[in-house]
Amino acid sequence: MSNVNVLEELKLVLKPDLPERRMVCAEETDTSKADIILSFYMWYVFNKTDSPVCMVGIRDTYGHYQNVGLKFHYNLLLMTNKKRFTFIESVMTVGRLVECAQNLLEQHPVGNVYMIVDDISALLFLGEKLEEIIGFLMFTKRHQRLYLVFGCWKHKFDETAKRLTSAASHLADIRVSLAPLVTGFSNSATGTMRITSNESIYQIEDVSYLYKLFDNGLTLSLNSKTVR
């Protein structure tokens, strides 16, 4: 399964073109990373839309996402030269995040804009309050043109991080939970990816995949799918 096939399959499940899926929360548990989900959304925006993207790299650098993006068939340098991509690094306060969002909306007064934050929980560890981070998420929800994709990390020992992740995933329109295998290691799977979306108040769609990471991409295999 090539990377493009995997991305197309993810597109069918995540449905990023739906206007009611403006906020995406990628939950990371323990050592799992949300890079694949963030990269998927960047692939979608650059290849299927003409919207601009502003990425806030709190945890990783531009170079890392550029290299990862090349594996997913998009070039951040090219997009930067086309004025479709901006990268902001070393953001350590919620105020700065709000400023980035406001600048993005002002620079592109028409059409949808995308903001990607790689690890919002890092702000909590750097001293920001949980209420302020949630306040930022509420702020982005109020702006109809702003699409937010963010990663949020949690660990079984860190109660504060768990609270933030629960609150953030509750606010999000769609949640992608990445977790390592609980029972140990496997050659055929790196971890589980669970995609939960609320189609309506009466219908919650839950799709679970086993994903396997390689140096140059990933493979998915369907684990289960429920609609309740």
Add this chain to the structure above:
Amino acid sequence: MSFILQSHTISQRKNLKLKGTKTSVAKNQILISTGIVSLDAVLDGGIPIGTVTLVEEENYGRNADLITKHFIAEGVVCDHSILIADIEKKPETIANDLPKLIQEESFQPTGVVEDFKIAWRYSQNPIYDSKPHQTSISFGHTFDMSAKISTDELQNIKYWPNVQSQSTSYSHLLEFINKVITTDGFSTKIPVEQRHVLRITINNLFSPIWDSNDMDIVKFLYKLRILIRSSYATCLITTRAQIINNIIKCRIEHFVDTVLILKPMELSSCADYNGKLIIGKLASFNTFLYEPSCVDWATKLTRKKLCIEKLHLPPCLNDDENNENIQNKQLCASTTSRLNF
């Protein structure tokens, strides 16, 4: 402008030809050796430049200290610049206790094994090697712990704290590292004619002696990682796991790139090994992959070398059978004692 410089240097990193490094094309990383060849293989080639590695040791072992010394010794041999930071003892004492380089053992594939006389049925079985599989030619060196590098060979080493250090705080160390990186040409943002590699070791992080009033350890690691990311430097940090509470430990592990956990060997039947090595995570810098291929590693310490091998548990014998055998032996011993005369 900084991201343009960064991506430009990443694409040109392969052509940099930094001494004592090798390029991992699959992962888009430039790797340096830890100084222990078997540990390089466990880490899938070595430690990537621009990353922070954390070594946690439990129960007052000495393997973390040995890994640090090998890491520094490798840097000395490869002419890398070194910065040693230690708050519990003088960093100069570490530099005076580095293992000496010995000639590398050339890898010779095992030839035809001489015929088995008794277990001839097993002569066709493949020979199983407990050492980690080396995917390419190892670029690290081998060191002898029973001999020491002479102090004359030690060049380009900086120590912290030094005479000019005014405090022993995290912020002060970060400031010192930043100064070394920017003034000595290790930053990727500042073009220089000739690039070199900087190896940083920080020992006994989270020791009670550190002054954490102006900056806590989590913020320190976050800022350190950002600094290391935009430089031709690698940082190896050691800490004692039992003095860190679980919440701080998981946050620290979240902010570093590679986590190695050293535990004592609990099984008395594995007396050959002196400890276990668990890979918490591998650096996913410039790549997706961060999971180790195997987790069952053990450390083996001899007089001269520290090496990492795959942990093989001995066969589990039935306890009842053992007791029966012991009792039988005792009975036999009582009837055939030489003292019975």
